[in-house]
Structure formats: C-alpha cells, structure tokens
Amino acid sequence: MCQIPRMSLTQPLRLLLTAVLAQTATAPSAPAQQAAPVIAAPTPDEAAFPGYLQLLAARARAEGVSEATIQRMIAGLTPNPRVVALDRSQPGTSTTSAPPPFSPYLRTHVDPSRINGGRAMRGTLGDVLPQIEQRYGVPVPILLAIWGHETNYGRYTGDFDLARSLATLAFEGRRRELFADEFIALLKMVDHGVPRERLYGSWAGAFGNPQFLPSVYLRLAQDGDGDGDADIWHSKPDTLASIANYFRDSGWRPGQPWGVRASVPAALERAQFMPRLESPVCARVHARFARWKSVAEWKALGIVPQAPIGDQVMASLFEPDGPGTPAYLLTGNYKVILEYNCSNYYALSVGLLADEIAR
Ligand SMILES: [Ca+2]
Numbered sequence: 001m002c003q004i005p006r007m008s009l010t011q012p013l014r015l016l017l018t019a020v021l022a023q024t025a026t027a028p029s030a031p032a033q034q035a036a037p038v039i040a041a042p043t044p045d046e047a048a049f050p051g052y053l054q055l056l057a058a059r060a061r062a063e064g065v066s067e068a069t070i071q072r073m074i075a076g077l078t079p080n081p082r083v084v085a086l087d088r089s090q091p092g093t094s095t096t097s098a099p100p101p102f103s104p105y106l107r108t109h110v111d112p113s114r115i116n117g118g119r120a121m122r123g124t125l126g127d128v129l130p131q132i133e134q135r136y137g138v139p140v141p142i143l144l145a146i147w148g149h150e151t152n153y154g155r156y157t158g159d160f161d162l163a164r165s166l167a168t169l170a171f172e173g174r175r176r177e178l179f180a181d182e183f184i185a186l187l188k189m190v191d192h193g194v195p196r197e198r199l200y201g202s203w204a205g206a207f208g209n210p211q212f213l214p215s216v217y218l219r220l221a222q223d224g225d226g227d228g229d230a231d232i233w234h235s236k237p238d239t240l241a242s243i244a245n246y247f248r249d250s251g252w253r254p255g256q257p258w259g260v261r262a263s264v265p266a267a268l269e270r271a272q273f274m275p276r277l278e279s280p281v282c283a284r285v286h287a288r289f290a291r292w293k294s295v296a297e298w299k300a301l302g303i304v305p306q307a308p309i310g311d312q313v314m315a316s317l318f319e320p321d322g323p324g325t326p327a328y329l330l331t332g333n334y335k336v337i338l339e340y341n342c343s344n345y346y347a348l349s350v351g352l353l354a355d356e357i358a359r
Helices: 013-025 046-062 067-074 081-088 102-109 112-125 128-136 140-151 162-172 176-191 214-220 236-249 295-300 332-340 344-358
Strands: 259-263 314-318 327-330
Touching: 046 067, 046 162, 046 176, 067 162, 067 176, 081 162, 102 344, 112 128, 112 140, 112 236, 112 344, 128 140, 128 236, 140 236, 140 332, 140 344, 162 176, 176 214, 214 236, 236 332, 259 314, 295 314, 332 344
Parallel strands: none
Antiparallel strands: 259 327, 314 327
C-alpha cells in the first residue's frame, strides 16, 4: 500500500497513526513492507537509549504505573534498527503529484478472498453479530470490512515487540510525544492485566485483530463475549465489539449508508462544487470531495443514486478516477471510516467491501 498518499504530520494523532499502522500491518507481504528495504539506518546515539528509558520510566511512575511493570517492561530493552528503517522509509507528505488511480487498489482490496472471508466469518459467528450491531448501531459488514482490511481477519497481526517498537520510535524523535504517550499507555495495559505475551504487533505499535494502539485499546476496547477480558487478539466478538465501539465513538450514524454509487451527467460542471474551505484535518484527503449538499439537491443536478439513500441525507460527490469513471455520493459515515484510517483508498475500499459482504 506504499502508493497511498501520506498525511500531514500536523493531523490528529489518531488519524496519523491509524494510517501508518493500517498500511503496514495488513500483511507481511504488503507492498509497504516489501518496498521498505531495511537499509543500514543508524540508530540515533544508541548509547543514550538507557537514559531515555529512565525518562520514560519516570513519566510512567508519575502517571501511576506500578514499579514492577516499569522494571519488567524496560529491562533489557534496546532500540530496534529495523523499526527506525521502516519509519524512515515512509513516503514524505509534501508531494504534489497526482494521486494514483483507485481502480487497481480496489481490485486488490475488494477481492474474492476478503469478500469470502467476511461472508464466512459472518456465517460462523451466529447470534453475536446482530447483538453487536444492535448495541453499537454499526452494521456488521462494516465491522468485518475493517477487520478484513486491517489484518485479513486476523491472519497478519504483526510480530514486533511493542515495547521495543514504541520506545524506539519515541527515542528516534520524529514523533516523540506521540510514541512516548503510547509507550506509557502500553505499560498501563500491563498494569490492567494484559499478559506480556500478547504485546506484539506492527512495527509502528498497533496490535491485535483491529490494530489498535495502546491508548485506543485503553479507551475503547470491549469485552464482546462477556468473559471479563477485552481480548482483541483472540476473541472475534471482542474484536468486532471493539471496532464497533470505535465507530460509535467517532460518530457513526445508524441507518445511513457510508455512501452509494451514483450516475453523473457528463456535462456536470464539477468545478463549481469543489470545496472552498480547507479541512482542518487530513486536508489532502478531504480536498478531493465536492461540497456537501442534500441528496435532493444532488438529484436536482441530475445525479442519480444507484442504491437507497434518503433525500435529506447530506452527501458529497466523489469521482476518484475523474469524470466518466465510477462516482459516489458519500455521507458523514464515510468520514467516520476515515477516522479509522484517513485515506480515501482505505475508506472507499472498506465501504465497497462491506457492500460485497452484505450481498
Ligand atoms: Ca472477552
């Protein structure tokens, strides 16, 4: 997924991280990892690492982490040069080149394997799925599509030691505060009883079936099967309830689609609908949508939705590969998918995969 346009470093941490993580944790064979040769990136001033760990330890102590957890988690920790190399191989964010086309991306991410995997999962989970949908108000196919995108339904969750990865990324300094916070959150997870042997994941610190960061886990992970443990590593109900909780927390509106395919008159003058204001978050992603109008207003302009959507729903027109190619009316729920990973490639393929799983 290395071709995906990157986000600005000024965006909210959650968006930044989910984008980084989702693109790297999807599969060991993902292009992001293949295209990230582990060059001999020198770890910055490695001799200073033990001293830096003591700073992290002091901060953890001040935030109430137990001494036993602190000592256990920093004992023997060394910087991971592979993590530094992977972090430095991330594409820059200032490119002005045109984004690559969507259709090849969609072909490889809304593929028979993910579609059938989602349908099979739906078939095996029985009553628990309607219960989760009822409780959180997020459709099951959307939850499955996220899971399918993040880790191919749990097949690839990453084997990097999370404490080592997060301490390395904090030490390296490019996003020090962000990763220092996540390192402390990881220690809090241990204090809350999460077993050490579960603390493996992507090089950038996300873990489990939904690829949550430690701070997200602490805030939003759920115990979907009622055994008292929010086990997003092994429990399918816990995984899906946790994703659903993330979506509810991000403002998913029950009863609205993420978007619908739409036909657009060839003569539509698109320039007049382009946004006047720059989005405060994830600007490059949002800059590609048309202005928001009600579905009724879009219909009055000759645009015809290809699936049911209420006339009063606010929507934006999106033609990812330009006029004459597939077009979509996107709702506010599409923006919720972007909260999980702020990439149009990701959000559109999650929406379309969910539609296929639901068929
Ligand atoms: Ca559980």
